Amino acid sequence: MDFTESDDIRQLRDTLRRFVDKEMPRDLVAKWDKENRFPREVFEKLAGLGVLGLTVPEEYGGLGRNIIGTMVVIEELARRSLAVALPYINAACYAGMNIVECGTQQQKEEILPRVVDGSMIFAYGWTEPDVGSDLASMRTRAERRGDTIVVNGAKRFCSGAGVSDYIYALVRTGPEEERYRNLTLLLIPPTQAGVTIEPINGLGLKGFPTTDVTFEDVELPLSSIVGGVEKWNGAWPMVLGSGLDVEKLEVAAMAIGIGQAALDDAWTYAGERQQFGKAIGNYQSVQHKLAEMKTRLHAARLMLYHAASLADRHLPCTGETSMAKLFATEAGKAISLECQTIFGAYGYVKDFDVERYVRDSLALPIIGGSSAIQRNNIYKWMKRQ
Ligand SMILES: Cc1cc2nc3c(=O)[nH]c(=O)nc-3n(C[C@H](O)[C@H](O)[C@H](O)COP(=O)(O)OP(=O)(O)OC[C@H]3O[C@@H](n4cnc5c(N)ncnc54)[C@H](O)[C@@H]3O)c2cc1C
Incomplete structure (x- = not known):
């Protein structure tokens, strides 16, 4: 049993503290909060430290899985502002870690290097107007029409959807009664035709604005399925x-x-x-x-x-x-x-x-x-x- 921080972790903490002091001064952070503005330029500088690679293997440009290091980054960013901590979590963990564990080879090659270099921002769309804690009762539906996926439904509290490249969305792809079986994870670009985004004015968590997202006949290629076509209806084990x-x-x-x-x-x-x-x-x-x-x-x-x-x-x-x-x-x-x-x-x-x-x-x-x-x-x- 050893409760002391390793030298690597201590250095990581010190690096983050210097970064926060320099790039996230208190007056600027207060402005992001007041304006509910995502500071993309600071996020990109954070990527320059390489810390977005703490969930990504070296072959895709990352530093290899380091969950303790990832937590240090989140803790130190959150000590000043969630406006950078939240997009860090969505990119490094929702996209990075999940794509490493569940993505196809093509998804890994396309997405992971861009997670690491900070050029890709992610939202995650699980919650819906009628679905909160009970994720298996998801109602947003996707169906396959030949080589096209068509999505209809709505996501709620989808933080950062308006500034993201992809929404990492959990959708229903079969009968509702089967609950855990007919669920699929999709990567949906918010710019796709049929996607509408409306702001939600919450009490806090400003700077990575949370939103309502509506999907109306949104068409996607089969390559949008996280894990590929064999994972159609197979998202629950990935969620768990x-x-x-x-x-x-x-x-x-x-x-x-x-x-x-x-x-x-x-x-x-x-x-x-x-x-x-x-x-x-x-x-x-x-x-x-x-x-x-x-x-x-x-x-x-x-x-x-x-x-x-x-x-x-x-x-x-x-x-x-x-x-x-x-x-x-x-x-x-x-x-x-x-x-x-x-x-x-x-x-x-x-x-x-x-x-x-x-x-x-x-x-x-x-x-x-x-x-x-x-x-x-x-x-x-x-x-x-
Ligand atoms: C600022 C903000 C940002 C968010 N960002 C995102 C995001 O980016 N993506 C996303 O998908 N979601 C996001 N969420 C949604 C968040 O994950 C949900 O609010 C959360 O999952 C709870 O769902 P709910 O609010 O619908 O509560 P409900 O599930 O409706 O629960 C209401 C109450 O009932 C209780 N309850 C429910 N079920 C049980 C049970 N079985 N046993 C005991 N008590 C129970 C809960 O504890 C709670 O007190 C965000 C929320 C907020 C406030």
Whole structure:
């Protein structure tokens, strides 16, 4: 058992911290949030570090699978802004890792080098107006007419669809009653005729705008099927594959990044803000809040990196990833809200970043499988032990 970070991981963290300080200064990040604008130019610079290749084998230009490294990148980006962390996740994990595991040779050759060089942006379209946690009840339909696939339906909360090259979409391709069997993953270009995109105005997660996407007789070639024609109706095992475990960890890493940012800011503020003739950090009630938050973050980080080390080695980790997701996202939310109380009224105004941390952290126990769904998973996993 060794809980120390390796030299490689420490160097990666330092590189990311330097990148964030230089390319993602606080005033710019606040502007992306206010304007809900995707900072593509910063994303492209991030690709220059090579970190989009942490899920991609070397033969396609990547650095080889490194899930711990991927989590470090997400955590450090999220510590400043989700506007770069979210597209990183969609490219490196949804596209990169899933195409490595499930894509055809042609898809690997066409997509993976462009994931690594940052020139391809991805959205993932799973949620629908009537489909949230219960993914197997997908209603967007695709049918094959000769060599053409025709898609009809709607996706909801499809983040980044308006700025992406592909929507990685889960669709129904047979009778609904069969639930898990008749599902297929498609790569759908948002620019294709018949695709309409409408913005959704959410509370947080700005900078990679979330959208409603409608498909009306959208025609695609058979090469759009992730994994090729033999994977038509065969998406469910891919959905349940290691991608789902890593997805939980991506959200946990964002929660830890935001929690750390909130704690850092609260620590500084507690040292500066004077009331009753001394800094508020001198009051034991404030000190206890800081100590409690530090402890929760430490525990969340240990859970994240333990689960990531299992996922890295393709070891079973469904229980560990669910526990990490549940604990870290609830901790991230609680920490952001607690830090807001240390800022008093100033935590409630947009001039202070803690206001954004609260908005962003509230989404994390919902996305990537809600806390209730993680508790269900953990209970089922316990019964199997
Ligand atoms: C800002 C934002 C961005 C998002 N981006 C994307 C994206 O890019 N792509 C995408 O596909 N989706 C995205 N989502 C959607 C997100 O993944 C879903 O919100 C999530 O899967 C939950 O679905 P739902 O909101 O429909 O909730 P529902 O599934 O309707 O659940 C509602 C409530 O019921 C509870 N519940 C449901 N089933 C059970 C059960 N079996 N046991 C106990 N409790 C249960 C849930 O915990 C929740 O509290 C995004 C959401 C947000 C808010």
